[in-house]
Amino acid sequence: MKLVLLTALGVGGATVIGVLIGFIFKKLSHKFSDIVLSFAAGVMLAAAVLGLILPSLEYGGKYGLLFTVSGIFAGALCLNLIDKLVPHLHKLVGPDIEPHNNANLSKVLLFVTAIAIHNLPEGIAAGVGFGSGDAAQALIIAGGIALQNIPEGMVIIGPMLAAGVPPRKTFFCAMLTGLVEVAGTLIGYFAVSLASAILPFALAFAGGTMLYVISDEMIPETHAHGNERGATNALLVCFCVMLITDVLLG
Numbered sequence: 132m133k134l135v136l137l138t139a140l141g142v143g144g145a146t147v148i149g150v151l152i153g154f155i156f157k158k159l160s161h162k163f164s165d166i167v168l169s170f171a172a173g174v175m176l177a178a179a180v181l182g183l184i185l186p187s188l189e190y191g192g193k194y195g196l197l198f199t200v201s202g203i204f205a206g207a208l209c210l211n212l213i214d215k216l217v218p219h220l221h222k223l224v225g226p227d228i229e230p231h232n233n234a235n236l237s238k239v240l241l242f243v244t245a246i247a248i249h250n251l252p253e254g255i256a257a258g259v260g261f262g263s264g265d266a267a268q269a270l271i272i273a274g275g276i277a278l279q280n281i282p283e284g285m286v287i288i289g290p291m292l293a294a295g296v297p298p299r300k301t302f303f304c305a306m307l308t309g310l311v312e313v314a315g316t317l318i319g320y321f322a323v324s325l326a327s328a329i330l331p332f333a334l335a336f337a338g339g340t341m342l343y344v345i346s347d348e349m350i351p352e353t354h355a356h357g358n359e360r361g362a363t364n365a366l367l368v369c370f371c372v373m374l375i376t377d378v379l380l381g
Contacts, residue, residue: 135261138273139316142257145277146250146309149284150302162361164282165353169362171282172349173369174275175341181377182260182268183338191331202335206252207343209336213248214347247308253279253344254315256337261320271373272341273316279349280309 184199191198253276260269284305291301323333353362 134266135258135316135320138257138261138270139254139313139320142254142273142277142280142316143309143311143313145280146284146312147306149281150288150305151284152281153285153288154298154302162356162358164285165356165358165362166365168279168282168349169353169365170369171275171278172345172353173366174271174278174373175349176345176366177370177373177377178260178268178272178275179338179341179345181374182265182272183256183334183341186265186268187331187334187338190334195331198331199335202332203339203342205332206336206339206341208339210252210340210343210347213252247311250280250308250312251315251318252340254312254317255319255322256315256340257312258316258319258321259323259333259337261323272337275341276312279344280312284309 184203187199187202188195257269257273257276260272288301288305291304292298296304319333319337323330350362350366353359353366
């Protein structure tokens with residue numbers, strides 16, 4: 132339980148780290164953040180397949196395929212419905228934010244709310260990983276999500292400051308998005324611990340949410356600034372490194 136709590140704090144704390152980097156380097160290039168996000172996408176892709184989806188098939192037994200496929204689509208559908216209600220990242224904030232504009236302020240606050248809402252199922256995915264009993268894979272899953280949270284925390288800062296939000300309130304709002312992920316991690320862990328029968332479906336559900344995040348949010352974001360080749364190479368390299376590590380460690 133202590134490891135789960137520390138992991139939850141680490142996953143949420145990664146957002147705060149990104150926020151601090153955003154404050155210090157307000158003009159940090161998109162190229163840097165895109166590469167970091169691409170590495171995170173590679174880790175999350177490997178974690179989703181190796182740490183969630185394949186174990187779901189294994190734990191599901193006779194009905195493993197049914198549990199896994201239905202869980203993947205249920206996870207993706209859940210985030211798709213959230214997206215329809217509250218669009219995320221690249222769908223909300225563009226480069227044309229004008230300082231101290233009320234319309235832009237509302238848009239930015241919606242943007243922050245969207246990040247908080249999307250962080251909940253991501254946190255749940257991290258928590259569910261521990262339900263399989265494989266702490267190493269669970270930490271890899273959480274690590275991928277944490278890596279994603281760093282550039283996500285970074286991109287919150289610029290639009291909020293430009294819209295006239297005071298630095299202290301900007302930091303507080305960004306920190307809240309990380310706390311949501313801490314709560315999600317604990318919810319995912321306790322849900323699987325209390326009802327182990329749902330583990331195969333829960334693992335696949337978490338894998339589906341991660342695949343959706345990678346495809347719908349992370350890859351479009353890394354390809355939005357003219358660095359497509361570098362972002363793609365970073366994702367592939369990181370995925371292969373995680374695959375090799377998993378095979379060598381057994």
